[in-house]
Amino acid sequence: MTQTLPFTRDFAEELAKKFPTPFYIYDEKAIRQKAREFRAAFDWVPQGGFKNFYAVKALPNPHILALLKEEGMGADCSSLPELLLAEKAGLTGEEIMFTSNDTPAAEFVKAKALGAIINLDDITHLDFLEKTAGLPGLLCMRYNPGPLKGGNAIIGKPEEAKYGFTRPQILEGYAEAKKKGVSRFGLHTMVASNELNPDYFVETAVILFELAVDILKTSRVKLEFVNLGGGIGIPYKPESSPVDLFYVSRGIREAYEKIIVKNSLDPLRIVMENGRCVTGPYGYLVSRAIHQKNIYKKYIGLDACMANLMRPGMYGAYHHISVLGKENAQSKEVYDVTGSLCENNDKFAVDRPLPEVTPGDLLVIQDSGAHGHAMGFNYNGKLRCAEFLLQESGSPQLIRRAETVEDYFATLSGF
Numbered sequence: 503m504t505q506t507l508p509f510t511r512d513f514a515e516e517l518a519k520k521f522p523t524p525f526y527i528y529d530e531k532a533i534r535q536k537a538r539e540f541r542a543a544f545d546w547v548p549q550g551g552f553k554n555f556y557a558v559k560a561l562p563n564p565h566i567l568a569l570l571k572e573e574g575m576g577a578d579c580s581s582l583p584e585l586l587l588a589e590k591a592g593l594t595g596e597e598i599m600f601t602s603n604d605t606p607a608a609e610f611v612k613a614k615a616l617g618a619i620i621n622l623d624d625i626t627h628l629d630f631l632e633k634t635a636g637l638p639g640l641l642c643m644r645y646n647p648g649p650l651k652g653g654n655a656i657i658g659k660p661e662e663a664k665y666g667f668t669r670p671q672i673l674e675g676y677a678e679a680k681k682k683g684v685s686r687f688g689l690h691t692m693v694a695s696n697e698l699n700p701d702y703f704v705e706t707a708v709i710l711f712e713l714a715v716d717i718l719k720t721s722r723v724k725l726e727f728v729n730l731g732g733g734i735g736i737p738y739k740p741e742s743s744p745v746d747l748f749y750v751s752r753g754i755r756e757a758y759e760k761i762i763v764k765n766s767l768d769p770l771r772i773v774m775e776n777g778r779c780v781t782g783p784y785g786y787l788v789s790r791a792i793h794q795k796n797i798y799k800k801y802i803g804l805d806a807c808m809a810n811l812m813r814p815g816m817y818g819a820y821h822h823i824s825v826l827g828k829e830n831a832q833s834k835e836v837y838d839v840t841g842s843l844c845e846n847n848d849k850f851a852v853d854r855p856l857p858e859v860t861p862g863d864l865l866v867i868q869d870s871g872a873h874g875h876a877m878g879f880n881y882n883g884k885l886r887c888a889e890f891l892l893q894e895s896g897s898p899q900l901i902r903r904a905e906t907v908e909d910y911f912a913t914l915s916g917f
């Protein structure tokens with residue numbers, strides 16, 4: 503899918519007069535629309551029980567968390583600072599899911615104090631949590647389906663993942679937690695990421711629904727909710743299409759009727775923890791071409807680098823690139839689009855057909871609203887850039903300023 507940009511070259515040039523490039527722009531209207539699509543797709547879930555807990559790691563900015571809260575989303579946190587971001591954004595109690603692993607005690611203590619839903623990653627964490635923060639009334643546990651009996655073509659190789667409880671452990675975990683006085687329970691799994699096959703999410707629901715039945719039979723625990731995790735992918739490439747949430751919802755509903763209703767486990771709430779698909783397509787990294795060099799290949803050098811967006815350099819990920827003012831021009835050139843790190847993988851695109859670029863042009867790197875700014879770093883003395891919310895009114899709101907050299911020096915002793 504290629505998208506029409508929600509702003510023009512004039513808009514970006516105007517902004518760049520006051521705030522030097524590079525910077526991120528997030529499209530408020532489109533983010534709100536996506537959140538509403540989730541609500542509409544899952545409105546059948548009993549007791550208005552559907553909620554997506556936005557995975558904070560995707561775009562850890564409280565302005566974004568606060569607007570998602572207005573649209574009915576919660577926050578999925580995995581560290582102390584992420585819990586604090588959710589708190590600052592006005593999220594409270596069970597609007598916060600704490601899905602961590604290898605968790606430090608202080609993080610459990612904070613999650614418990616906030617009244618967040620704690621999602622345990624391991625059976626030994628039951629004792630660890632009891633000794634450190636004390637056990638809460640509601641507890642979720644993370645299931646790792648491992649080498650599924652009979653195999654599963656859709657869900658890859660969960661046995662390679664470090665997360666979660668095995669099947670015998672999770673059955674024991676619920677029984678043990680119940681003995682210790684926990685009275686409300688959830689069940690979670692998350693085994694893939696950036697998945698575009700909608701059947702994958704239906705399959706995940708089936709696995710959890712069937713396990714919910716086993717948990718009732720074996721551990722005498724009736725679950726209050728299942729958490730299908732996140733991982734809904736986005737169409738980074740022009741030829742891909744987005745996951746149809748209504749198709750996913752219909753498939754999950756059928757499984758719900760067949761497994762949950764039939765086994766008298768109704769009502770069971772259904773929640774998710776998607777981050778990428780909520781904000782990813784609606785974030786744009788705006789950067790200026792500052793150099794062009796022709797050696798064995800043609801290069802366009804930007805004022806952004808891998809420290810602003812590391813996905814292409816780290817995973818060879820595709821991000822669509824537009825040249826502002828030349829959106830409809832033919833792609834007559836083939837360039838590597840680079841940043842300035844002293845690392846040859848600091849490239850936003852390799853062999854990319856683009857309209858002719860001249861230094862001074864603004865380029866927009868699309869689908870950067872998740873795991874973009876969030877993965878920023880300071881290697882090579884690079885500073886993280888500013889973030890703007892393109893408000894529904896059409897005006898930009900600065901939601902994070904750019905780092906300065908003073909910020910870079912702030913943690914050094916004696917300089």
Ligand SMILES: *Cc1c(COP(=O)(O)O)cnc(C)c1O
Binds near residue numbers: 731734778
């Ligand atoms: C990363 C992560 C998510 C969100 O994944 P997306 O790909 O952003 O949807 C949700 N839950 C857990 C436990 C995660 O680690």
